[in-house]
Amino acid sequence: MPELPEVETVRQGLERHVAGRTIDKVTVLHPRAVRRHPAGAADFTGALAGREITGARRRGKYLWLPVGEDALLAHLGMSGQLLVGHPARPLSPHVRAVFTFTDDGPDLRFTDQRTFGHLLFAPGGADLPGPIAHIAPDPLEPAFDDTAFAAALRRRRTGVKRALLDQSLVSGVGNIYADESLWRARLHWARATETLNGPQVTRLLAAVREVLTTALAAGGTSFDSLYVNVNGESGYFDRSLAVYGQAGRPCPRCGTPIRRDGFMTRSAYTGPRCQPRPRHGRW
DSSP states (O other): OOOHHHHHHHHHHHHHHTTTOBEEEEEESOGGGGTTOTTOHHHHHHHHTTOBOOOOEEETTEEEEEETTEEEEEEOTTTEEEEEEOTTSOOOTTEEEEEEETTOOOEEEEEESSOOOEEEEETTOSSSOGGGTTSOOOTTSTTOOHHHHHHHHHHHOSBHHHHHTOTTTSOSOOHHHHHHHHHHHTOOTTOBGGGOOHHHHHHHHHHHHHHHHHHHHTTOBOSSTTOOOTTSOOOBGGGGOSSTTOTTSBOTTTOSBOEEEEETTEEEEEOTTTSOOOTTOOO
16 A cells, blocks of 8 residues: 555646646546545545635645635545646546646546555545545654654554554554664564653654655655556655565675564564564553
């Protein structure tokens, strides 16, 4: 699933290519694309036609395009893409919605092979759409409060990786960047949050910010064609991964083979020597 660097890369592309333009027509090609819009596809398209997009914003893994006081909210899911291009280009079978503009310039297409992503119209959501008001700020936002995060983290009484994936605690961090951040912070994924001291939380937050910033500069992480930016280009942070997906290869720091453990329905990767497994961790 696209995480903060991938979604922010898309947001920046939307800011460049669609902000300041007026929507002429919206065509929904698959009902699942707007399944979270309770009033249905016809209401969704009608609410957006003739509206000017005034920017592109993001919180965690969610994007929204302000239209006046309202917003077009998007979540990319596992394979969603927002692609800008010439209106006459071939229509992919995975395109779920098309936005054309009054200037007859490049259109915007929501493509989603696995149909886990979604779009919805959020009245009054220009500053922060209601459906995502529960999502916490991400570590790169000015609104993120390090002290409040540290206190909430220790109250969770869970494994530290599970806490990093909790979008109500900190947004934008998914499986890839959690593993990379924990490796940089020298913390095992099962370390109990209540055992972390102040310097360790500070080190963890610094690692999260470093990883996210580095990945963003690389355009995110693309393992296949399902994540691309608005121009269809892939990110290349996968070339810099220290542990994620590297099972059996030498840890860049301690040299021991990277360990892969089952974690929830996914995997967790660690350097066994430099990220020792806690005796009483939370799995």
